[in-house]
Amino acid sequence: MVKSKSAYSVPGKIGKIERHIIVVWVDNEAGVLARIAGLFSGRGYNIESLAVAEVDKKKHISRITIVTEGTPQVIEQINLQLKKLVPVHKVADFKRGEKDILFRELALFKMLANAKKQEKIKKICKKFNPVILDKTNKSFVIQVTALRAEIDKLAIDLKRLGLISTSRTGAVAMTKGPKVFN
Amino acid sequence: MPKLFTGAEIVFKALEDQKVDYIFGYPGGAVLPIYDELKNHKSIKHILARHEQGAGHAAEGYARSSGKPGILLVTSGPGATNAVTALTDAYMDSVPLVCISGQVPTHLIGTDAFQECDTTGITRPCTKHNWLVKDVNDLARVLHLAFEVATTGRPGPVLVDIPKDIQFKKGKYSFSKSTLKKKLNGRATHKISNNELDKFIDLLKKSSKPIFYTGGGVINSGPQASEYLRELVSLTGFPITSTLQGLGAYPGDDPQFLGMLGMHGTFEANNAMHDCDLMINIGARFDDRITGKVDEFSPESKKIHVDIDPSSIGKNIKVDLAIVSDVSKFLKSLIKRFKEKNKNFLSSNKQKTSKWWSTIEKWREKKSLNFINSNKIIKPQHAVQRLYELTKDKDTFVTTEVGQHQMWAAQHYKFNKPNRWMTSGGLGTMGYGLPAAIGVQIANPGKLVVDIAGEASVLMTMQEMSTAVQYKLPIKIFILNNEYMGMVRQWQELLHEKNYSESYTAALPDFVKLAESYGCVGIRAKTPDELDEKIKEMVNIDRPVIFDCLVDKAENCFPMIPSGKPHNQMILGPEEEEEISDEGKILV
Numbered sequence: 001m002v003k004s005k006s007a008y009s010v011p012g013k014i015g016k017i018e019r020h021i022i023v024v025w026v027d028n029e030a031g032v033l034a035r036i037a038g039l040f041s042g043r044g045y046n047i048e049s050l051a052v053a054e055v056d057k058k059k060h061i062s063r064i065t066i067v068t069e070g071t072p073q074v075i076e077q078i079n080l081q082l083k084k085l086v087p088v089h090k091v092a093d094f095k096r097g098e099k100d101i102l103f104r105e106l107a108l109f110k111m112l113a114n115a116k117k118q119e120k121i122k123k124i125c126k127k128f129n130p131v132i133l134d135k136t137n138k139s140f141v142i143q144v145t146a147l148r149a150e151i152d153k154l155a156i157d158l159k160r161l162g163l164i165s166t167s168r169t170g171a172v173a174m175t176k177g178p179k180v181f182n
Numbered sequence: 183m184p185k186l187f188t189g190a191e192i193v194f195k196a197l198e199d200q201k202v203d204y205i206f207g208y209p210g211g212a213v214l215p216i217y218d219e220l221k222n223h224k225s226i227k228h229i230l231a232r233h234e235q236g237a238g239h240a241a242e243g244y245a246r247s248s249g250k251p252g253i254l255l256v257t258s259g260p261g262a263t264n265a266v267t268a269l270t271d272a273y274m275d276s277v278p279l280v281c282i283s284g285q286v287p288t289h290l291i292g293t294d295a296f297q298e299c300d301t302t303g304i305t306r307p308c309t310k311h312n313w314l315v316k317d318v319n320d321l322a323r324v325l326h327l328a329f330e331v332a333t334t335g336r337p338g339p340v341l342v343d344i345p346k347d348i349q350f351k352k353g354k355y356s357f358s359k360s361t362l363k364k365k366l367n368g369r370a371t372h373k374i375s376n377n378e379l380d381k382f383i384d385l386l387k388k389s390s391k392p393i394f395y396t397g398g399g400v401i402n403s404g405p406q407a408s409e410y411l412r413e414l415v416s417l418t419g420f421p422i423t424s425t426l427q428g429l430g431a432y433p434g435d436d437p438q439f440l441g442m443l444g445m446h447g448t449f450e451a452n453n454a455m456h457d458c459d460l461m462i463n464i465g466a467r468f469d470d471r472i473t474g475k476v477d478e479f480s481p482e483s484k485k486i487h488v489d490i491d492p493s494s495i496g497k498n499i500k501v502d503l504a505i506v507s508d509v510s511k512f513l514k515s516l517i518k519r520f521k522e523k524n525k526n527f528l529s530s531n532k533q534k535t536s537k538w539w540s541t542i543e544k545w546r547e548k549k550s551l552n553f554i555n556s557n558k559i560i561k562p563q564h565a566v567q568r569l570y571e572l573t574k575d576k577d578t579f580v581t582t583e584v585g586q587h588q589m590w591a592a593q594h595y596k597f598n599k600p601n602r603w604m605t606s607g608g609l610g611t612m613g614y615g616l617p618a619a620i621g622v623q624i625a626n627p628g629k630l631v632v633d634i635a636g637e638a639s640v641l642m643t644m645q646e647m648s649t650a651v652q653y654k655l656p657i658k659i660f661i662l663n664n665e666y667m668g669m670v671r672q673w674q675e676l677l678h679e680k681n682y683s684e685s686y687t688a689a690l691p692d693f694v695k696l697a698e699s700y701g702c703v704g705i706r707a708k709t710p711d712e713l714d715e716k717i718k719e720m721v722n723i724d725r726p727v728i729f730d731c732l733v734d735k736a737e738n739c740f741p742m743i744p745s746g747k748p749h750n751q752m753i754l755g756p757e758e759e760e761e762i763s764d765e766g767k768i769l770v
Contacts, residue, residue, distance in 0.1 A: 007673060009470055010746040012477040030314065035306060042307045073496065080493035086311040086331060 015071035019048075019096040021103065021173045022078060023181070027087040028054045028062040035085055036064060045070060045078055049105075049148075049170030061089065065172045067148075092181045100176040107151045108133070109158055110141050110165040121161055128154065139164075147171075186352040189318045189344060190219040193282065196325035197226055199357045202253050204229060204244060204624055206237040210257025211297060212284030215349035217255075229624060229653060232645040234261050236617040238268020239643070242277045243621030246604045247579055249404060251278040251332050252621065258284045259297030262343075263304065267611060270308040272339040274608025275427060276402055278332040279339035281309075287347040288316055301343045312341040318353030326357060336491040337402055374507055379519045381503055385484055387524070387531070389460035391538045392420045395443065398427030398607070399465020399489060401600045403509035407431070408600040410513035411464065417520065419528045419535065421542055423451035425466045426592055426607045434596030440542065441551070444472045445743050446589040449550035449752055450542055452741075455480055456749035457541070463487045465509045468498040469608070478748035488512055550741040550754055551593050560710050562587065562662045562733040566594040566634065569660060572717045579622045579631045581605065581615040583639030586668035586739045591634040613642030619657040620650055630658070630721065637663040637730075638687055647700040650726040658720055659728045664735045665690060672738045676753075677745075697728035706730040 026032050033052060040047050048067040055063045068078060075093065082091045094101045111121055118140060122130055128144035128151075135141075144154065148171055155166055175181060187195065193216055197205070206229045209217045220228055231237035234256045241252030252272075256265050262283045272279045286295040302314045311331050313324045321344070328340045386392065394415060400407045408431045415422050415438055422432055423443040432439055441448035443455055455461065461483045466472070468487075473479045476498060485501040487494075488509060495504045505512060520527070553563045566587075580595055581604040582588040588605055597603050604622060606614035615633040623631045633640070640661055650657050662668075670685040697704030703723050707716040707730070720727045740755035 006745050008745055009473075009475050012475070031302060031306070034303070038306055073500075077493060077497055084310075084335075084491070084493055 015073060017069055017071060018075060019067065019069050020075050020078075021094045021096065021101070021171060022066045022068060022082070023092040023094070023173055024064040024066065024082055025055075025089040025091075026062050026064060026085075027089070028060040029087055032062070032087050033064070035087065036066075036082070039081055039085065040066075040068070040078075043077070043081065045074060051170035051172050065170060067171050090181070094173055102174050102176060103147055103171050104145050104173075105148050105151055105171045106143065106145050106169045107154070108141055108143050108167040109155070109163055110139060111158065112139050112162040112164055114138075117161055121158065124157055124161075125154065184354050187355050188215070188219070189315075189321055189349040189351055189353065190215040191222075192318070192321045192353065192355050193325065193344070193349075194219055194223045194226065195355050196322055196329075196357070197253065198223065200251075200326070200329050202226055205253045205255050206231055206241040206244070206621065207255030208232075208234050208237055208257065208261060210259075210261050210284065212258035212286055212346050213255060213261070213282075213344075213349075214284075215346065216282070216284070216344075228255070229620070230649065231617065231620075232648050233643065234264035235267050235613070236620075236643050236646040236649065238265045238279070238281070239271070239611070239614050239617035240621035240624070240646070240649070241279050242268060242272050242275075242614075243581060243604050243618030244625045245272075245277050245279060245621070246401075246618075247601050247622040248625035249601065250625075251280050251329060251337075254279055254281040256281065256283050257297065258286055258301065259299045261297075262301040262341075263299060266304060266308060267609075269305055269339045269341065271606050271609040271611045271614060273308045273310070275606065276337050276398060277339065278337035280328050280332050281305075281339060281341040283341060283343050284349070285314065285343045285345040288345045289347070291345065301341070305341045308339070309341050310338040312343065314343045314345075315348055316345070318348050318351040321348065321353060322355045322357065336399075336494075374505070374512055374515050376519065378503075378505055379516055382486060382505070382516060383520055383523070385460055385486060385503065386418060386420075386462075386520075387527075389484075390534050391454075391458045391483075392418070392460040392462065392535065393440075393454045393458045394420055394422035394462045394464065395425075395455065395466055396422060396428045396431055396464045397425040397466025399467075400428055400431040400509050401465075403465065403490075405600055407465075407510035407513060410510060410517060414513055414517055414520075417517065417528060419532065420462075421454055421539070423447070423455065425469070425472060426605060428466060429592060429603045430597035430600045433598045435598065440546075442592050443749075444469075445474070446593065446739055446741065447743075448593075449548045449741055449754060450545035452743065452749040452752060453545045454542055458483045461485045463489075463501070464513075465489060467491075467494045470498070471607075473498060474743050475746050475748050480749070548754065550752070553737075553740075553755070555710075556734070557710055560707065560713055560731060560733045562664070562731075562737055563590050563594055564710065565660075565662055565707075565713060565731050565733060566590045568713055569632065569634070569717055570595045572714065573630060573632065573721060576630045576721075578602065579604070579619075579626060579629055581618040581622060581631070581633045583615040583633070583635045583642075584610045584612045585636045585639060585670075586664075586672060586737075587634055587636040587639075587662040589669075589739045590662070595634070612636075612639035614639075616640055616643050616657075616659060617646045617649075619659070620646060620653075620655055623650075623655040623657050624653070631656075632658045632660050635659055635661045636668060637661050637665065637690060637693070638667045641687075641691075644696070647697070647702060647726060647728070651701045655726060656724050657726050659726075660720070661693060661728065661730050662733050663690075663693070663730055664733050664737070666735060668737075669739070675738065693728050693730035697726075700726075700728075702726035702728060704728050704730065706732065708732050
């Protein structure tokens with residue numbers, strides 16, 4: 001057996017990586033986002049995307065949606081560590097692909113395209129609730145809402161039709177039906 | 183119109199309402215208004231350290247030996263950054279600290295002002311929570327919340343950063359208890375169900391190779407928790423081992439106690455952990471110094487984990503029964519339930535665990551803490567043993583630095599009470615023990631307080647001897663002086679082909695003269711013959727003492743689990759290489 005020269009143990013087996021969407025309700029106070037982001041970076045967790053905005057103006061509660069990847073053990077730790085933070089009220093954890101959860105991302109695409117191309121582009125975007133936000137005879141800005149993978153694919157398709165700038169939000173999530181998460 | 187107070191007055195009113203009697207600190211420009219107010223509050227005494235790190239460790243020593251939170255007062259910029267090591271140390275070892283730091287006035291924040299730093303930014307990862315107070319009317323609420331966060335759930339440090347203008351401004355003061363409505367640390371208020379208790383008891387009854395594995399959580403839960411633990415261990419007749427931080431919760435000289443476990447734990451404790459069929463973890467966190475290689479950690483056992491911090495459960499090791507609770511509360515209900523239903527458990531279960539006990543006795547016969555003593559040169563283990571024998575009849579408090587001496591202290595000094603052993607386990611901070619001893623002595627006047635130290639560690643915070651002399655604190659600094667950073671040297675010998683890269687300290691000070699220059703007493707012991715006399719001399723001096731104990735320079739700390747190995751593959755000592763007769767060994 002090779003002699004380990006480290007004062008620490010060697011890494012053990014790594015479990016299967018899962019993608020989760022974690023929703024955190026926090027007090028909207030100074031430094032709260034740094035606390036959440038710092039927890040992730042300090043403990044070596046991933047943040048794939050992050051969306052945050054105040055959802056309750058009276059109580060100053062913000063809702064943060066984080067897309068992350070990790071082994072089941074790491075995902076459990078993320079949940080437990082988040083719950084320990086003082087400004088955190090509650091944490092919800094959804095596995096990617098769960099049936100009763102809705103996910104959406106919003107993207108803005110700026111296209112250089114003439115009228116003919118524009119029709120083609122609208123057609124491609126048709127499934128993703130396209131809205132034209134700005135239009136000139138050389139360019140236009142189109143908004144779509146879709147799943148992350150769909151937007152990924154769309155961006156590739158639009159590339160050859162004159163895509164010059166992309167802006168995307170992180171994913172936001174909500175449960176289906178009348179239930180809310182408590 | 184309610185009476186208005188300045189920010190500085192609010193700070194002291196809050197401290198008074200929280201029944202604070204000592205503050206450890208160091209003044210500076212951005213906290214001067216608070217220091218100015220100190221004179222008006224006679225019930226609160228300030229201990230002036232020589233460095234903010236020293237003040238922080240002293241506050242830790244105070245907290246750990248008294249069970250009350252330690253209070254730290256520092257200035258902005260370097261004052262705050264110097265406190266970071268102590269805050270991180272307290273965070274890792276779950277010590278309740280409330281650090282109040284000065285900050286540049288609010289209008290200068292963000293301008294790179296003199297002695298400005300982003301204190302809340304820097305301390306965010308090493309505190310349970312921190313606050314920058316920008317409105318004087320928030321100050322009282324924040325301060326009381328700070329005490330609550332520091333002392334509830336899994337304890338830890340918090341920091342309140344107060345800009346200088348807020349210290350001058352006038353605002354309202356009020357004290358309402360329990361401002362924190364949310365549950366701390368997840369389920370701190372969680373009620374223990376009979377179902378959980380019965381599952382626990384069922385596992386106890388089914389086991390034929392059980393072991394209790396207890397940690398600092400028992401100490402943190404208060405002295406009552408140690409009482410309950412002793413009761414449960416004696417009710418079951420099961421063996422018990424403890425982590426470094428848990429020492430003292432169970433009597434170190436009791437036959438059911440297998441000694442400390444982990445990297446430098448005893449052969450019997452580690453083998454019992456590896457081979458057991460039931461592991462009962464109470465208030466310990468499966469730290470990597472304990473588990474060794476995680477994949478091969480105690481492969482055949484069912485595991486129970488009782489912890490107040492839900493994120494400690496399942497972090498490193500999967501367990502079969504998880505119980506989120508304060509140790510004391512849980513053990514109280516468990517013992518009650520257990521007694522109701524299992525009247526003669528001890529005698530009826532004796533047969534079931536007898537084979538297990540005889541296996542343990544066989545491991546014990548290895549006498550893994552043995553070392554080869556000498557009559558020419560002081561062996562460091564021998565020095566700790568003599569110190570123990572000559573101080574065990576007093577209610578002695580021991581702190582340590584970090585390294586070989588720390589492990590020898592843990593192995594050879596037996597603790598019978600909780601809160602008597604203060605050591606930096608999680609962060610492993612060299613320089614912890616001397617200032618911690620100051621805090622311990624403040625909290626326990628008249629008691630014997632010994633810092634078992636190494637010469638390299640103690641030099642990191644040696645300036646605090648001046649603090650000890652100023653406040654007439656008769657702490658004893660017992661230095662096992664081998665002129666090496668012993669643990670570094672040991673790893674280099676065993677794993678880096680004896681390349682002793684930078685681990686030898688040439689030009690050490692003369693510790694006896696150093697003691698004299700600080701105004702305390704210096705004693706040196708060079709040979710085993712004079713050791714006892716010198717220790718007695720040290721104990722009898724009612725002043726601070728630096729004891730320079732010259733020990734074998736090449737001694738290694740055994741037993742040892744090499745990195746990446748499971749518990750049943752320990753190195754027992756140099757005798758593994760060359761057989762030495764039993765007469766040559768000293769029995770422990």
